Amino acid sequence: MNTPRAAWLLAGPALAVILLFFFLPVCAALALSLTDFDLYALASLKNLRFVGLDNYLQLLRTPLFWKALANTFIFVAAGVPLSIAASLGAALLINSRLAWFKPMFRTVFFAPVVTSMVAVAVIWRYLYHTRYGVINYVLDSLGLQPLDWLGDPHFAMPAIILFAVWKNFGYNMIIFLAGLQCIPGDLYEAAELDGARRFAMLRHITLPALAPTMFMVSLLTMTGYFQLFAEPYVMTQGGPLQSTVSVLYFMYEQGFKWWNLGRATAVAFVLFVLMFGVTLLQLRFAGRGLEE
Structure with a gap:
């Protein structure tokens, strides 16, 4: 058996699963967006009509959609x-060398990532409570x-942003920590011998070495924050x-x-196009930065 045929034979089951559970649903959803599928169509497909791009045109005429789009961009930005x-x-x-008991800090910082979004959101609602919340108690x-x-x-939106940052920063912390541990220690030793201070080492060694990691983290975070819903x-409830x-x-x-x-x-498809466009812009500017 030649190599290409063996490769297709081994990859075939995985590709079949991707086709069945990803590409076909996406195509079906695209077709659905071109119809007026509603509660009446659920009762009988005879009530289903093809409307073309009318759903997309109606979105452009809906003030609430533009409000939601602006809120999402504010949240991402x-x-x-x-x-x-x-x-x-x-x-x-x-x-850092000054950190003690690092496993405990890694666990504490990463714990919000693996906790239930709904559970911690309910807790933060009480933290934000006007009369009985801890945050207002501290302010008072x-x-x-x-x-x-x-x-x-x-x-309301700044409160949700602070909650989302607390909930999600631990995941990116692990990625940054892996990137930091891949930077050769010889660079810092040479910088110390030259009399460089910590801020100079951060600016001229750490951040440039973390540029690929920074790009990946920003891309993952951006795509995740565009999907704001649970918070x-x-x-x-949108208010x-x-x-x-x-x-x-x-x-x-x-x-x-x-x-x-x-x-x-x-x-959903409008959001996909927006995310795809922002990702392309990010790739373009990141590519220029990495080349420099």
């Missing part, structure tokens, strides 16, 4: 840098005015005044509240 900064800071702390102890974190449109669903409605939350309401499954599928 603020949450991704904060998450990366927290992850890198925690990795540098654990990897410091002589500051307590805030209505989840009831004020100006603070507003559990903590604010107040639709200030935390995300694209996925809007898709959920269209599909499972109003049973406009065709329009909900169109939202």
Whole structure:
């Protein structure tokens, strides 16, 4: 048996599974987005009509969709840098010579990643409580005015961003920690002999060496943060005044509240196109940076 045929024979089962459970559902969803599939079509397929691009055009005319899109971009633009900064800071702390009992810190920082999103979101709702929350208690102890974190449109999205950063930074911390441990120690020893200080070593050795890791972490974090749903669903239900409605939350309401499954599928493909476009831009700028 020649090598190409053997390779296809070995990869065939995996490719068949991918075709059956990924490509075919994606194609079916794309076809569904071109119809008016709703509750009546669930009762009888005779009520199903082909509407072409009408679902996509209706989205462009829906103010709530643009509001959800703006909220999602705000969440990504603020949450991704904060998450990366927290992850890198925690990795540098654990990897430093001054850190003691490193396994405990790795466990504590990574624990939020493996906990249930719904469970910790409910806990954070109580932390943000206007009268009984710990955060407002601390603010009141410091002589500051307590805030209505989840009831004020100006603070609801920042509250969700802080929660999401706390929940997710531990995963990226592990990746950064692996990248830091791959940097040769000889570079730091040579820099110390030359009289370089810690900030100079961070700027000229650590960050350039972590550039590929930084790109991968930013890409993974960005794609994950675009899929904002559980946090507003559990903590604010999209409020107040639709200030935390995300694209996925809007898709959920269209599909499972109003049973406009065709329009909900169109939202999913619009989000995919946006994520794909942002990823291409990130690849282009990251490629230039790595070449330099």
